[in-house]
Amino acid sequence: MTPVLPLKLAYHAKQRSTLAGYAVLHEVLRAVAGWNDKPSPAAFAELKRRYEELLMRDWEGARLGHYSARLLFDWHGPRNLRKLSAFVHELRAGVSRSRRAGFQELPKGVDLVDYPDYFLRNFHWQSEGYLSEHSAELYDALVEFLFLGAASAMRRQAIVPFSEFARSRAREPLQVLDVGCGTGTFLGQLATSHPNHAYTGIDLSPFYAAHARRSLDHFRNVTILQANAEALPFVDQSFDVVTSVYLFHELPPRVRRQVFSEMKRVLRPGGLLIVQDSAQLSESSALEFFLRRFPERFHEPFFKHYLQDPLEDLFTEAGFPTPKLAPAFVAKTVWVTLPGESP
Numbered sequence: 001m002t003p004v005l006p007l008k009l010a011y012h013a014k015q016r017s018t019l020a021g022y023a024v025l026h027e028v029l030r031a032v033a034g035w036n037d038k039p040s041p042a043a044f045a046e047l048k049r050r051y052e053e054l055l056m057r058d059w060e061g062a063r064l065g066h067y068s069a070r071l072l073f074d075w076h077g078p079r080n081l082r083k084l085s086a087f088v089h090e091l092r093a094g095v096s097r098s099r100r101a102g103f104q105e106l107p108k109g110v111d112l113v114d115y116p117d118y119f120l121r122n123f124h125w126q127s128e129g130y131l132s133e134h135s136a137e138l139y140d141a142l143v144e145f146l147f148l149g150a151a152s153a154m155r156r157q158a159i160v161p162f163s164e165f166a167r168s169r170a171r172e173p174l175q176v177l178d179v180g181c182g183t184g185t186f187l188g189q190l191a192t193s194h195p196n197h198a199y200t201g202i203d204l205s206p207f208y209a210a211h212a213r214r215s216l217d218h219f220r221n222v223t224i225l226q227a228n229a230e231a232l233p234f235v236d237q238s239f240d241v242v243t244s245v246y247l248f249h250e251l252p253p254r255v256r257r258q259v260f261s262e263m264k265r266v267l268r269p270g271g272l273l274i275v276q277d278s279a280q281l282s283e284s285s286a287l288e289f290f291l292r293r294f295p296e297r298f299h300e301p302f303f304k305h306y307l308q309d310p311l312e313d314l315f316t317e318a319g320f321p322t323p324k325l326a327p328a329f330v331a332k333t334v335w336v337t338l339p340g341e342s343p
Helices: 004-033 041-063 069-073 077-082 084-099 133-146 151-156 159-168 185-193 206-215 253-266 285-298 303-307 311-317
Strands: 175-179 198-203 222-226 239-245 267-278 324-328 331-337
Touching: 004 041, 004 069, 004 084, 004 133, 041 069, 041 151, 041 285, 041 324, 069 185, 084 133, 133 151, 133 206, 151 159, 151 185, 159 185, 159 239, 159 267, 159 331, 175 185, 175 253, 185 198, 185 206, 185 239, 198 206, 206 222, 239 253, 253 267, 253 311, 267 303, 267 311, 285 303, 311 331
Parallel strands: 175 198, 175 239, 198 222, 239 267
Antiparallel strands: 267 331, 324 331
16 A cells, blocks of 8 residues: 555645646746736735645545545646647637637537537637537646646545535435536546446537547446537436536526526436536635636636626525535535435
8 A cells, every 4th residue: 555645745746846837838828928917915825825725625535535546646747748739839829819809710610500609609719619629639738727737636626525425325326417528527537436326428519528428438337418508408307416517607697597407407306416617706806816817818708797696696596505615726616415315
């Protein structure tokens, strides 16, 4: 058995070296994009404090068995290095696209009729929006860059309430739905850590859904479907657990509420809902500098409203009990268990 202290030191060393590398890339992007404003010392100190807290929570989550310890070292650095040329080209293309405000430069030959208007744009200024294999291939590398190598650690915090819920339920397997599964990264973390359950992921992009299928094809208990979260293709009370990670900040206000209504519809009595998304001003006002600049720099058209539309309120508006909340660096995890017992 690997001694705990060396393992912990190795984990922290890996995270800090990753942070240092991405911080250099951020400074290069700042220079190229001409971003001259800087956070106050207090805002920077709060960002650093929340980062250190994330590392502590992430280590504890593995130590307590909420998720597999090997996920702590599931480093995509070598894979991302192989994509370095494409990654650098994508950053340059994003800067160019932001300067000309080209937020609807979508790929030719893709039928756009079946997609809602809010989806048809270049979120994060990324090439081809969410509508190409190229976009799906680079997405995880770009997200890790945006969050200084902490994106996977942030996602893992959404596994903790799942783990606690699963331990409290004797019935196996749980039926789990991930709404807006993207490339399947979070589903992969869940299925690795809790392999005895049945997982379904849905995503609006057929390209991201296809990427998720390829990435997760070694899991026999994972199914990926292409579908719109506004009208989930499942009968009422189909799932014991519903999760969603980084979806709601990219939805208009009306759609956020519709998706919450759908998630409640397919959740069984006694079931668990977990949502992770960006921090908001209601509980993270000290991060205001970073939160307000994110949509300006990375084309998130619904983010300004999202900042003042607390996720906790969406839970209660949809008829859920008051949820619990835990910070996760520049994100937060919000979860609640419905009253009643699953049939």
